[in-house]
Amino acid sequence: MAQILTQPQAQPAPPVSSYGTHDVTNQPPPLAPYDASDDVALLEGLRREGAGWAEPDVRRIGLLAGGVEAQEWGELANRHEPALRTHDRYGHRVDEVDFHPSWHELMRVAVAEGLAGAPWADDRPGAHVARTAGGLAWGHTDAGHGCPTSMTYAAVPALRRQPELAAVYEPLLTGRVYDPGLRVPTQKRGLLAGMGMTEKQGGSDVRTNTTAALPTAEPGVYTLRGHKWFTSAPMCDVFLVLAQAPDGLSCFLVPRVLPDGTRNTFRVQRLKDKLGNRSNASSEPEFDGTVAWLVGPEGQGVKTIIEMVNCTRLDCVMMSATLMRKTLVEAGHHVRHRSAFGARLLDQPLMRNVLADLALESEAATTLTLRLAGAADRAVRGDDEQGPERAFRRIATAVGKYWVTKRGPAFTAEALECLGGNGYVEDSGMPRHYREAPLLSIWEGSGNVNALDVLRALTREPATADALFGELALARGADARLDAAVSRLRTRLGEATPTGARRLVEQMALTLQASLLVRHAPPAVADAFCATRLGGDWGYAFGTLPDGADLDGILERSLPDTK
Known part of the structure; x- marks a missing residue:
């Protein structure tokens, strides 16, 4: 990773905190600067x-x-x-x-x-x-x-399905120079890529796409005509787009600027007015004679682009885990410096329960995220001769995408509440995080799409179930509640139906997270997670850990200097 140098900033003068009518007291100091990697x-x-x-x-x-x-x-x-x-x-x-x-x-x-x-x-x-x-x-x-x-x-990885295109664009897509502006891609120092899959009539059902791809006289070159409903970051240099070619749905590379320097037809009709993710532009582009290059064989658009989806689904898990950690840090900072009813909020037993419960959820999400990243790393590098990591990645990424992103909105809402009314005010930053959280469960397939994808993997790729249970077996015997959960999961797998897909995937996710924590986290964390998420000793809301939970041990690990 390249080092980024910034100029040291002068310390600003302190704000006024005393007035004729009152003094500003019992408010936490600004969190920044802090170490976001102190986890x-x-x-x-x-x-x-x-x-x-x-x-x-x-x-x-x-x-x-x-x-x-x-x-x-x-x-x-x-x-x-x-x-x-x-x-x-x-x-x-x-x-x-x-x-x-x-x-x-x-x-x-x-x-x-x-x-x-x-x-x-x-x-x-x-x-x-x-x-x-x-x-x-x-x-x-x-x-x-x-x-x-x-x-x-x-x-x-999707572009590598067309080696001659990858040879041109990959060195620029993998570079470390941000070079904004619409210019000929090969004349820039670095490129960014977007994708355009969904359309009005289909959403996640991309096989209903109507954008048409017409072959030209030049082999591998087509012109597109149609419209996309959600295409984020329209100022990227190139896009992977799905369109209907003569032999079926296919994947195409669409540059904003053509090799001769002219602008490709990429008419941005409007930007989406979204709940969150406001810094990023999401658009509706229109194609009309838009020049595109075929990526992968005609009719295999979904198969070509699926590796792209696997990567972005991992990032959905990662971004949800990041939001959890960020809002937990904000909540912990607030309660460490705020007092109520004669004591610091951090020292109030019930507040400690809430924070500890959030900390369990955050650690489980982060640990699963990095396990998925490890599987992806070994799978794409070929360090997985027998294929178990590829199979584990296939099933566990869909499971993690479903569950971790589903937990995000409830988590950020609870963390916001730790700040009370202050957390409901925009300048606290918490409303922005709260609005962001639901996106991750929608992007790259909603909850139903991911849950059904898990069933599809189990049915069509039996090795995925073997890989999952192989992972769970690494913690066998370490916790009776985990062993019982694995047994229940085996039974439920044999009874899987589309109607029960969400419940099945939830059980898979919790069992997998528990197994990782049992193997890698301290007893305070693993025991509390298994007792609540697997053992049923847990209420609906965060902050319902049982009386025997080691709150001090959990908080000391997740929030340094909590005493």
């Missing part, structure tokens, strides 16, 4: 999954992410949203989106630190794990710019 579960998982060599870089990214400047970039990029310019002052069609300078700073760091396509050009074992760990830290700034970096990362 035991993150650092232990980084080492365990083969990327310990990247720890100095991840720690540096964490300090930068938690710095005053980077935190302000995230706030400003969301406050000053991207704006669409369809035409220039003379009436020429330009279809450009203007971003606040803070967006470009966030992108500059993310690309330079290898959080986009860089791992595909890194031969070191664990490079994909290092990228995920860097994302878990850098994501404390802003979630929106994680969209183009994620799609750029995910585009590379």
Whole structure:
């Protein structure tokens, strides 16, 4: 990972805190600067999954992410949203989106630190794990710019289905230079990639797409005509797009600027007015004679692009885990400095229960994220001769995508509540995180799509079940509740139906998370997780850990200096 240097900032003068009518007291100091990588579960998982060599870089990214400047970039990029310019002052069609300078700073760091396509050009074992760990830290700034970096990362394996295109574009997609602006791709120092799959009439059912691809006289070159309903980051340089070719749904590479320097037809009709993810532009582009290059065989568009989906689903898990950690840190900081009813909030028994319960959920999400990243790293590198890691990645990524992203909204709401009314106010930052959380369960397939994908994998690829139970067997005998859960899961697998798919995947996720914590986390964490998530000694809301739970042990691990 490349080092990013920033100029030291002068300390601002302290604000006025005393008035004729009152004094400002019992308010926490600003959280920033802080270390976003100061997370035991993150650092232990980084080492365990083969990327310990990247720890100095991840720690540096964490300090930068938690710095005053980077935190302000995230706030400003969301406050000053991207704006669409369809035409220039003379009436020429330009279809450009203007971003606040803070967006470009966030992108500059993310690309330079290898959080986009860089791992595909890194031969070191664990490079994909290092990228995920860097994302878990850098994501404390802003979630929106994680969209183009994620799609750029995910585009590379799909593009490799067409080696002659990969030879041209991959070196630029895997580079570490952020080079914004619409120019001929091969004349730039670095590229970003987007994707356009969904349409009005189908959404996730991409086989109903109506965008048409007409072959030209030049082999492998087509023209597209149609419309896409959700295409994020329209200022990317190239896009992977699904369209109907003569032999069926196919994948195409669409550049914004053609090799001769002219603009490809990519008419941005409007930007989406979204609940969250406001710093990132999501658009509806129209294709009309748009030049595109075929990626993979005609009629195999889904098969070609599925590797891209696997990568972006991992990033959905990662970004949800990041939001959990970020809001937990915010909540912990607040209660450490705020008092009520004669004591610090952190010392109130029930508040400690809430924080400890959130900490369990956060550690389980982070640990699973890094395990998935490790499986992806070994699978794509060919370090998996017999294939169990590929099979585990196939099933566990879909399971993790379903469950971790589902937990995000409830988690961020509880963390927000720890700040009371202060957390409901925009300048606390918590409402932005809360609005962001639901996106991750929708992007790359909603809950139903992922749950049914798990059933599809179990049915069509029996090795996936073997890989999952092989992973669970590594913790056999360590906890009776976990052993019982694995037994129940085997029974439920034999009775799986589409109607019960969500319940099955939930049980798979909790059992997998528990097995990882039993193997890798301290007894305080593993015991409380198994007692609640598997043993049934848990209420509906966070903060219902049983009386015997080691709250001190959990909080000391997740929130340093909590006493």
